[in-house]
Amino acid sequence: MADHFEKIQKLPDPVAGCPNFRRVPGYKVYLCGQPTVAGFEACLNKVCGTIYPKDGKIIWFNLRQEPSIYINGEPACARPPNKIGEYAELGNVSREKLKEDEAEFVRVCEGRMKETDGKLKTVDVNKAEKEVEVKSIVTLHDVIEGVKEKFPGLVHMRIPICNSASPLESDFDTIVSTLVGTSINTPIILNDQVGLSRATTASVAACLFKEFQISASFEGLVETVPGMNLDLLKMDRYTMDMNKDALFRGEFEVIKDLVAALPDGVAAKRECDKVIDKNGPAKTGGTGIKQLRENIAESKLSYEIMDDAAQVFLKSKIMDNIHKYFFMIAFTAYMREAAEVAKNAGTDEEKAKNGLTGGKISTPADQLKLPKTFVQYMEEHSGLRNIVEEGKGKLQWERDIPAAALANLESLAASDFKANLGKIIHDIYQTAHTMFSDMPQGDHKKRAKYRFASKTLMRILPNSLKGEVEGLIEKKTITLDLYEILGQCTWGQKKEV
Numbered sequence: 044m045a046d047h048f049e050k051i052q053k054l055p056d057p058v059a060g061c062p063n064f065r066r067v068p069g070y071k072v073y074l075c076g077q078p079t080v081a082g083f084e085a086c087l088n089k090v091c092g093t094i095y096p097k098d099g100k101i102i103w104f105n106l107r108q109e110p111s112i113y114i115n116g117e118p119a120c121a122r123p124p125n126k127i128g129e130y131a132e133l134g135n136v137s138r139e140k141l142k143e144d145e146a147e148f149v150r151v152c153e154g155r156m157k158e159t160d161g162k163l164k165t166v167d168v169n170k171a172e173k174e175v176e177v178k179s180i181v182t183l184h185d186v187i188e189g190v191k192e193k194f195p196g197l198v199h200m201r202i203p204i205c206n207s208a209s210p211l212e213s214d215f216d217t218i219v220s221t222l223v224g225t226s227i228n229t230p231i232i233l234n235d236q237v238g239l240s241r242a243t244t245a246s247v248a249a250c251l252f253k254e255f256q257i258s259a260s261f262e263g264l265v266e267t268v269p270g271m272n273l274d275l276l277k278m279d280r281y282t283m284d285m286n287k288d289a290l291f292r293g294e295f296e297v298i299k300d301l302v303a304a305l306p307d308g309v310a311a312k313r314e315c316d317k318v319i320d321k322n323g324p325a326k327t328g329g330t331g332i333k334q335l336r337e338n339i340a341e342s343k344l345s346y347e348i349m350d351d352a353a354q355v356f357l358k359s360k361i362m363d364n365i366h367k368y369f370f371m372i373a374f375t376a377y378m379r380e381a382a383e384v385a386k387n388a389g390t391d392e393e394k395a396k397n398g399l400t401g402g403k404i405s406t407p408a409d410q411l412k413l414p415k416t417f418v419q420y421m422e423e424h425s426g427l428r429n430i431v432e433e434g435k436g437k438l439q440w441e442r443d444i445p446a447a448a449l450a451n452l453e454s455l456a457a458s459d460f461k462a463n464l465g466k467i468i469h470d471i472y473q474t475a476h477t478m479f480s481d482m483p484q485g486d487h488k489k490r491a492k493y494r495f496a497s498k499t500l501m502r503i504l505p506n507s508l509k510g511e512v513e514g515l516i517e518k519k520t521i522t523l524d525l526y527e528i529l530g531q532c533t534w535g536q537k538k539e540v
Contacts, residue, residue, distance in 0.1 A: 044127055046077045046111075046118040046236050048167035053237075053332050061086040063238035065330040068321050070250045072231045074331065076238040077107070080116040083190045087197070090230045100196040102221060103232045104249070106241040108133040108203040110144040111183040112152070115175060118183075119165055120236070121148050127166060132208070138201035145182040152180055206240050207360045209367035215248055215374050215417040222252045226409040227260070243322050243333045247371055250318045255378040256408040259385035281317035288481075290340035292316075293368060297434030301369055304427060311376040319371070335371070339364045343438065344482070348490035351523070358440065365435045373427055377420045381413045444499060448474040456503040464533070467503070471496045497525040508532050 051062045058064040060082025064075040078086055091097050105111075109120035121144065126133070152163055156177055164174045187199045200221050204210045222231070231249045235241035283292050293316060302308035316336065320327035323334035342361050349357055385406055421427065452470060455463040475492040482488040501523060504512060512521070512531050521527040 044109075044120055044122045045165040045167040045173065046120055047079075048169055048171070051076060051237055054330070058082070058085050058089055061089075063332065064089065065238075067246060067250060068328065068330060070253050070321070071228055072246055072249050072253065073233070074238050074242045074246050074322075075232065075234045076242075077111065077118040077120075077234055077236050079118060080113055080186055080189070083186065084193065086232065087190070087194050090232060091194075095228070095230060096196075097193065098195050099229075100198065100225060101194060101230050101232065102225060103197060103199045103234070104218065104221070104245055105183070105199065105201050106204050106233060106235045106245050107201075108136045108141075108205070109236075110141055110148045112145060112148055113179070113181050113183070113186050114152075114163060114165070115178050115180075127168070127170065132205050133203075136203040138203060141201055141203060142182075142184060145184065149180055149182055152177075156180075202245065204241055204244065205363075207363035207367070209363070209370040210244065210248075212370075212418045212421050215370075218245060218248045219252060219413060219417065222249065223412065224409055226407075227253065227256050238332065240333050240335070243331060243335060244367060244371075246322050247315075247318050247335065248374060250322065251315070251375055251378050254314065254318070255382050255385075256411060258379075258382035259411055260406060260408045281313045283316060283320075288340060290343060291337045293336045293339075295339075295365055295368075296437045297365060297369060297431060298372065300430050300434055301372055301427065304424075304430060305373070305376045307376065307379065308372075311379060312372050314379065315372045315375040318375075335364070336368055339368065344487065346440065347442070348487055348494055358436075361438070362435045366431055369427075369431045369435065373421070373424070374417060377417050380420070381415075384414050385411055442478050442495070444474060444478070449503075452499065452503050456505060460505050460508070461533070464529075467500070468496070468529075471499050474499075493525060497523055497528065500525060500528055504528075504532070 047062065054063050054065055058075075060079035062076035062078075064073065064086055066073050073086075073090055075086060087097070087101065090101065091099075107120070109122055111118060111120050113119070123133075156163060162174050162176050163180075164172060166172050187197070191197050198221065200217070202210070202214050202217050204214055222229075225231075231246075231253075233242045233246050233249065285292075293312070298312070302312050305311055319334070319336050321329050322331050323329040323337070324331055327334055327337070339361060342357060342364070346354055346357050346361065415423075448470070452467060452474075455467050455470070460467075472492065475495045478495065479488055479491050482491060501509070501512065508531075512528055515521045515531065516523055521531060
């Protein structure tokens with residue numbers, strides 16, 4: 044599958060060959076889609092500018108699960124036929140296996156080229172096919188080795204993660220271990236295919252590591268400056284707009300349970316939310332595309348207007364994203380704990396070398412070490428794993444019809460369904476108007492009310508009609524649609540059930 048496609052660029056100020064390049068405000072952290080061969084150099088030149096040395100250390104994380112190759116300098120990947128045009132959710136993929144698969148992918152393509160006069164056919168996410176005459180075909184690994192000739196300090200790390208589900212605990216550790224030893228001004232670049240969810244997820248973790256460096260290295264030092272207002276440095280002072288809906292603020296029941304279970308849970312959530320917002324679009328203070336927290340709430344609103352089959356898929360996606368948000372907050376708590384240890388509980392050698400007046404320690408960022416891994420942290424707080432598994436689905440998936448409204452409808456249906464049908468439909472829509480008053484006007488609200496009306500009418504049908512309609516729906520003769528149900532109940536198709 045060709046990585047690039049029409050309208051892949053979703054942000055202003057494009058960098059040639061490097062889709063959706065941007066910098067996270069306040070951090071030396073950058074995100075993008077999969078670059079072309081020339082796009083790698085364009086991206087790195089942009090990151091280094093005129094100040095950072097091109098032979099300096101630069102960390103580049105690739106978060107893709109798909110084997111990647113380059114055909115005539117353009118990126119392409121191997122996808123299962125049923126994943127063309129969809130986000131890649133390829134299960135548990137290791138970086139070692141990716142490297143093997145990419146070499147095999149090139150061999151397969153070379154074999155196919157012998158049968159097609161040196162040509163290959165690609166397809167993009169829009170199912171647009173293109174046949175190209177192949178002049179060069181190499182693996183991503185070989186491209187990176189070529190890039191390192193001009194940027195010898197480049198460290199390219201593959202961490203294949205899913206689009207919706209949380210990274211593994213060990214994935215967070217891989218990010219951290221790669222960043223240990225870097226300085227506060229070491230550039231970090233992250234990419235997936237387009238520069239969307241996977242890159243944004245890992246970017247949040249990278250920014251939280253930068254926060255750890257700032258807190259552990261500089262806060263103790265600043266505290267020695269007379270008259271300094273230390274509250275200005277506190278990341279956990281961040282507050283969101285309380286006029287936003289509770290779900291947009293991330294106040295899911297399972298997140299409330301997490302905040303209560305963590306020693307400093309409120310502060311950890313605030314800091315995590317601040318970093319998520321900086322990684323999001325302009326409306327939350329960022330320069331990006333995906334808002335990892337608010338996207339959950341938006342998906343929940345979409346859930347209400349989907350048909351049953353689509354709801355099954357979307358429900359799984361919503362729970363995966365809540366799981367991811369849960370682990371981001373837990374990872375924030377882990378980083379905050381590590382910063383406190385670095386400032387206050389160093390070894391005698393560290394105290395002698397980097398100790399400050401008052402007992403604090405200010406270790407240079409590139410010398411910071413972590414006392415434990417995130418996996419070990421989660422082992423110590425193993426109850427969190429149970430909390431998220433049991434709680435990520437605790438959402439009100441369907442709005443409850445008020446008891447009085449339901450009793451009224453059931454009474455009308457039971458007394459004389461056909462005679463009262465006009466009033467029943469009127470009252471159903473009157474109830475829907477009240478129930479969905481929080482949704483903005485538009486197609487989403489119309490569809491939500493229509494779907495509610497369809498389900499509610501089905502719910503109150505007299506038994507004599509309900510069995511007939513259910514049978515026709517099961518046979519797929521009709522669907523759970525208001526007008527189709529009304530048609531069956533009035534002039535009636537009288538089909539055998």
